[in-house]
Amino acid sequence: MTRNGNESHHEISAFFKEEFLKHKARLELQKEFYSDKALSDIETALDKIINDMDTICRLDQFSQLASQLLERIDVITNLSGSPSKYSQKIH
Numbered sequence: 001m002t003r004n005g006n007e008s009h010h011e012i013s014a015f016f017k018e019e020f021l022k023h024k025a026r027l028e029l030q031k032e033f034y035s036d037k038a039l040s041d042i043e044t045a046l047d048k049i050i051n052d053m054d055t056i057c058r059l060d061q062f063s064q065l066a067s068q069l070l071e072r073i074d075v076i077t078n079l080s081g082s083p084s085k086y087s088q089k090i091h
Contacts (some may be wrong), residue, residue: 013057016066020050026077042076058067 024046031039049056049069059065074080 009054009057012062016057016070017053018051020046020053020065020069020073023077023079024050026079026082027088030077044072046073 024043027034027039027042027046034042056062056065
């Protein structure tokens with residue numbers, strides 16, 4: 001079975017949405033370390049990225065942009081530095 005561009009974009013979008021949702025869940029576990037305003041701002045940014053992922057994944061520089069966005073949010077959540085048992089439980 002061959003895949004058309006729409007299926008590929010949908011799969012890529014779904015993958016990155018899941019990655020950002022993991023960061024959002026991790027942020028929820030860390031909320032005591034942030035002011036309400038900072039937490040709200042970060043959640044708003046994550047929600048926008050997640051909601052716009054279908055459009056973002058169609059951009060020419062998508063891979064680079066998605067990687068940069070994940071790196072930037074990881075600076076906040078440190079999900080990549082957490083023990084794997086935590087990252088697996090977050091959904």
